[in-house]
Amino acid sequence: MGTPANSYWSAVVNGLTPYVPGEQPKLPNLVKLNTNENPYGPSPKVLEALRAEVGDALRLYPDPNSERFKEAVAAFHGVTPAQVFVGNGSDEVLGHTFLALLKHDQPILFPDVTYSFYPVYCGLYGIDYESVPLTASFEIRVDDYFKPNGGIIFPNPNAPTGCALPLAEIERLLQANAGSVVVIDEAYVDFGAESAVGLVNRYPNLLVVHTLSKSRSLAGLRAGYAIGDAGLIEALSRVKDSFNSYPLDRFAIAGAAAAMADRAYFEQTCRQVIATRTRLVADLEAMGFDVLPSAANFVFARHAERDGAELAAGLRKRSILVRHFKNPPRIAQFLRITVGTDEQCVALVGALREILG
Ligand SMILES: *Cc1c(COP(=O)(O)O)cnc(C)c1O
16 A cells, blocks of 8 residues: 655656765774774864854854865965865765766766766766776776767776876876866875876866865865866856855864864874885785785775685674675675774784684
């Protein structure tokens, strides 16, 4: 009896395949290495800025343009505020980018193994795409993107592989694709890859997207930004002002601006994560894992003899969470392991030793 709930749904919603985020379970003593959060807390200056926002001013709307945050991003990267767009996490920035800059007649291009939100945005906005296979060593080969397209997007370093592309290759891609927008999602760039931000003044078709969730330890605040030619930024602002005028609240604007201003804390925590990653990779290799070269705050590794899903399940039993992707089949034997503190990584390595016997 009764009407099925989805009979009220629009055709668009009936056709959606939403993104599935990594779990956020509330278990005690969990070693959480599944969603690439930073193991260190945000800068003390961020906490101070957040406390300063608690007060009567919360009855007023925030600045719709988040100027304080934009100016801090511009100062950090040596660009102008007109070259900066900010949003409620880089996922929102990416969502607006798909609608504003990647929806054209030709299909857009992205790798077959990449951030799994990209095909979700394509589904939401009705954008055709073509996935371009990574090489046998899981790398992006720029020449594979030299064909007609409605735009190109990939993370650098790529996710979930962690592999970085040199800046010279990105420049070659930009030169060969002057007619379409190239989006470089630099969610993990601060952990060891070269940023393309320095190219935005020379390439009006380049958009570089950053998040404060990883290298600035603020996944819980929801803040991200894009840097590009003022013309691209205007397109993003048009979408934002047709959707939600106030995507960043007063806390997010103040905290994000303070995070961008504290360069020393940011550099120090990134260095710590990179040092731990070096030790983790050595430990995993000593246990028989094949680890892809990582320039990110995670490693992508498979064991020569043991099944990836079984290893992930064995770790879970020991209260250690890592991410395992069943699809595409090409990566089903890999584990994506976030680089935690030294202590967390030692716990992970100990548990794997036990499982491997
Ligand atoms: C984490 C991540 C994002 C999203 O970051 P938020 O700012 O937290 O929305 C975007 N792209 C890639 C590749 C990521 O891994």
